[in-house]
Amino acid sequence: MQANGQKRRRVGLIGAGWVTGYHLPAWRQLSDRVELVAIADPSSSAVATRAQDYAIPHTFADAQTMLDSVELDAVDICAPREHHAALVRLARARGIDILCQKPLAEDFAAAAALVAERAGPSRLMVHENWRFRAWYRQLRRWLDEGLAGEVAHVQLDFLSSGMIAGADGLRPALVRQPFFVRQPRLLVMEVLIHQLDTLRFLLGEMDVLAARLARSNDDIIAEDRAAITLRLRRNGALVQLTGDLAVHGMPPAPRDQLRIIGSAGTLRLEGNQLLATGRAERAEVFDADRTYQGSYDAAIAHFVDCLQSGADFETAPEDNLVTLRLVEDIYRLAAFDPAQKTG
Numbered sequence: 001m002q003a004n005g006q007k008r009r010r011v012g013l014i015g016a017g018w019v020t021g022y023h024l025p026a027w028r029q030l031s032d033r034v035e036l037v038a039i040a041d042p043s044s045s046a047v048a049t050r051a052q053d054y055a056i057p058h059t060f061a062d063a064q065t066m067l068d069s070v071e072l073d074a075v076d077i078c079a080p081r082e083h084h085a086a087l088v089r090l091a092r093a094r095g096i097d098i099l100c101q102k103p104l105a106e107d108f109a110a111a112a113a114l115v116a117e118r119a120g121p122s123r124l125m126v127h128e129n130w131r132f133r134a135w136y137r138q139l140r141r142w143l144d145e146g147l148a149g150e151v152a153h154v155q156l157d158f159l160s161s162g163m164i165a166g167a168d169g170l171r172p173a174l175v176r177q178p179f180f181v182r183q184p185r186l187l188v189m190e191v192l193i194h195q196l197d198t199l200r201f202l203l204g205e206m207d208v209l210a211a212r213l214a215r216s217n218d219d220i221i222a223e224d225r226a227a228i229t230l231r232l233r234r235n236g237a238l239v240q241l242t243g244d245l246a247v248h249g250m251p252p253a254p255r256d257q258l259r260i261i262g263s264a265g266t267l268r269l270e271g272n273q274l275l276a277t278g279r280a281e282r283a284e285v286f287d288a289d290r291t292y293q294g295s296y297d298a299a300i301a302h303f304v305d306c307l308q309s310g311a312d313f314e315t316a317p318e319d320n321l322v323t324l325r326l327v328e329d330i331y332r333l334a335a336f337d338p339a340q341k342t343g
């Protein structure tokens with residue numbers, strides 16, 4: 001029971017993999033309002049570890065059995081993307097609320113079909129946490145204050161050496177997230193979807209003008225290089241988004257480097273530093289690890305806040321479809337052939 005007399009929401013996790021290492025601390029912070037009741041994952045070792053570390057009383061090998069066995073108010077879907085749509089439908093059939101990790105479905109058409117269906121009493125939020133990072137919230141406030149003025153052009157780079165094999169023959173990006181190996185759509189659908197969503201959050205709606213995708217190595221089946229040009233609808237300014245996981249001289253774990261050049265000032269994000277020059281001189285340094293976990297904390301707290309207040313989710317499925325449309329346009333324009341390796 002909460003201090004205000006309301007019942008704590010009973011939540012079940014679907015999936016117990018890598019990303020739940022960030023979801024679970026976020027849920028734990030909300031323990032005055034939320035009770036973690038159950039977790040389901042076909043990997044018995046993954047569920048056992050998470051259940052033990054976070055004192056989750058009920059474990060299951062699959063979501064259906066979990067939903068049949070325990071009473072829940074909400075589920076947090078952290079399974080791989082190919083299961084998202086089916087799991088959303090499973091939870092909707094019970095009328096319970098749903099937080100679903102990005103991407104909402106495997107492609108735009110599958111996500112659009114899901115959004116078009118009747119949801120009944122069940123509310124759905126897409127877990128799109130990148131835009132909840134503290135430096136992006138601050139950057140948005142600076143933009144709203146007019147520190148950039150009229151935006152002239154924008155560059156966002158997400159560069160790492162994670163796909164370059166080390167002396168041990170291992171590629172750090174694949175050690176960190178082994179499921180990258182088998183993804184049929186990798187860099188844009190899995191990673192740059194975050195930057196695209198964040199650019200929309202900061203600058204407004206845009207269209208994709210051109211895109212080129214490539215693959216740096218044979219251990220993966222999809223793209224790990226992307227050069228994308230977008231155009232802001234409101235004034236035609238160009239936005240260049242470059243993602244590349246095989247860049248010599250870059251660290252294995254990438255950080256966003258963003259430059260917004262405007263009529264009144266330049267706003268820059270350089271790793272964990274935010275800088276403004278021009279109309280106002282500002283500099284702010286963030287703790288990178290705290291900002292990373294903080295984006296999960298903020299997204300999950302937003303879900304619970306909106307369930308309690310009835311307010312709209314910032315990352316509602318309808319909004320997320322706009323980001324997924326950009327992703328789809330990029331794959332279409334790039335006409336990337338995964339069979340073709342470009343070194």
Ligand SMILES: NC(=O)c1ccc[n+]([C@@H]2O[C@H](COP(=O)([O-])OP(=O)(O)OC[C@H]3O[C@@H](n4cnc5c(N)ncnc54)[C@H](O)[C@@H]3O)[C@@H](O)[C@H]2O)c1
Nearest residue numbers: 014015016017018019041043046078079081083101102179
């Ligand atoms: N927001 C972010 O920054 C971020 C970061 C990483 C991953 N993700 C997303 O989180 C999701 C999971 O990624 P991950 O890195 O944890 O992957 P992972 O491979 O580490 O874990 C996935 C887990 O899901 C389990 N699983 C498979 N099918 C299942 C099913 N039908 N029901 C329940 N569990 C099932 C697997 O056994 C595995 O334990 C993906 O959608 C990914 O895009 C988001």
